[in-house]
Amino acid sequence: MNSANELETFTxxxxxxxxxxxxxxxxxxxxxxxxxxxxxxAIKVHESPNSSVTYHE
Known part of the structure; x- marks a missing residue:
């Protein structure tokens, strides 16, 4: 897999x-x-050192 675009979820x-x-x-x-x-x-994903998102349910 080369990128997230190749995941079925992101088609x-x-x-x-x-x-x-x-x-x-x-x-x-x-x-x-x-x-x-x-x-x-929770899951925290960093886009850069100063930008992130936290997901929880």
Whole structure:
């Protein structure tokens, strides 16, 4: 994979930091890593040293 544009999720929407954070959060939250007592709280994606987005549900 060369870019986020190649992910199926981003064939219909732009791979913005907000959309990337949401997709990463949802995939991790659904994974076996968080199937027990651990819970994913948030994902933070940095676009640059001074620009970031945090996603949580």
């Amino acid at each position: 219909a929407e732009n791979p913005t930091a907000e959309n990337l954070a949401r997709e990463i959060f949802q995939q991790l939250a659904a994974s076996e890593i968080f199937s027990g007592s651990a819970k994913l709280y």
